[in-house]
Amino acid sequence: MSAGRLATFTVGGKTRYGAVTDKGVIDLSAHHAQWPTLREVVEAGALRRLAEEADAFAADFAAEDIAYEIPIPSPEKIICVGVNYPDRNEEYKDGQAAPSNPSLFIRFPRSFVGHGTPLVRPPESPQLDYEGEVVIVIGKAGRRIAEADALGHIAALSLCNEGTIRDWVRHAKFNVTQGKNFDRTGSIGPWLVPFTDEAQIANIALTTRVNGEVRQQDRTGRMIFSFRKIINYVSTFTTLVPGDVIVTGTPTGAGARFDPPVWLKPGDVIEVEADGIGLLRNGVVDEGTGR
Structure with a gap:
């Protein structure tokens, strides 16, 4: 599968976001403090950019180590x-x-x-x-x-x-x-x-x-x-x-x-x-x- 799957997840008691790939889960939130959640990523029009960027990073977590949250936290509607x-x-x-x-x-x-x-x-x-x-x-x-x-x-x-x-x-x-x-x-x-x-x-x-x-x-x-x-x-x-x-x-x-x-x-x-x-x-x- 491609890196074009962006998830919100919790690991170690902290909620993060990143890309779910064949090599594991890449914590993209660690590289983008300007966007606290995927909601801000969407607002900035940067979703596709982050999906493509994931190819440059090694995995931070195994897929089985994360707990998925709903992708957009606290949507307005x-x-x-x-x-x-x-x-x-x-x-x-x-x-x-x-x-x-x-x-x-x-x-x-x-x-x-x-x-x-x-x-x-x-x-x-x-x-x-x-x-x-x-x-x-x-x-x-x-x-x-x-x-x-x-x-x-x-x-x-x-x-x-x-x-x-x-x-x-x-x-x-x-x-x-x-x-x-x-x-x-x-x-x-x-x-x-x-x-x-x-x-x-x-x-x-x-x-x-x-x-x-x-x-x-x-x-x-x-x-x-x-x-x-x-x-x-x-x-x-x-x-x-x-x-x-x-x-x-x-x-x-x-x-x-x-x-x-x-x-x-x-x-x-x-x-x-x-x-x-x-x-x-x-x-x-x-x-x-x-x-």
Whole structure:
């Protein structure tokens, strides 16, 4: 693999960032005190430069010695897109065509963990579900961004398991916020892959597996709302800033759609994989037990 995988990680009690390569993990934060986190690297437009720079350094840590964190610490916004694949729209069985605008909701950073850290099933509900998704990270600020210009505002790609407490998304009349924001129920990572051009995102194959069984599989070329449209629409009502995270929607096949539903339980392993990005893997534990 190339050095173009930039991660935030903890080792020896200190959080750092660097490149994950075949030779090991290179601590690039040690060479760039001017950028405390990957968020500042993204803001400086230096992500690709750091990825290329990694080739010049020896590894500082073995891959097994680090603990992955979510790649962008404390992003200003994490905006999630719902119902963005044709089969997901059909799951609702309401006879309605795909909506003309994307459905959106917000998640908080502490609702996510990094690659390799277990998701936490809370005591309030057993209905922990998975949703594999492609993530885009904004690199250039903008408001009312035209679709034609939208890709110029992307800095990087990543992956998300947008874990959800299903019964809590139906607690009220019209919102899903509660069920989407239980602490440590989702994951983002493992790393950022610098964005290059439209061909990189045109038709990404996205797969979610639970305990090795394929549960979700689709391609970004089938999304109802393209990456360009999502950026255009979101930036109409809010200014997008460097480090903002947009989670772009999940294919059909979540556990809630089985009959009967199949919820995640302690010991399960969920893998979200996309060609050209990587593989995000997490287990599941019950809150307070560690198992």
